[in-house]
């Protein structure tokens with residue numbers, strides 16, 4: 001295999017860099033039904049701690065910190 005081919009192969013096998021934060025990644029992996037439930041939970045004023053506990057119980061991995069940063073708009077998600 002040529003060096004050029006090998007480099008190309010390795011570059012393509014890299015995991016694509018995520019431009020979203022941990023919380024947005026969870027949202028992206030969620031069925032719409034769960035997103036709706038989550039939206040309702042936020043509008044009811046549930047705390048991030050409660051929401052994280054519920055998410056973890058459902059197998060979603062996130063942290064209260066990731067949620068706070070995302071909701072404050074200071075996470076790494078593209079802003080606009």
Ligand SMILES: [Zn+2]
Pocket residue numbers: 020021022023024069070075076077
């Ligand atoms: Zn985010």
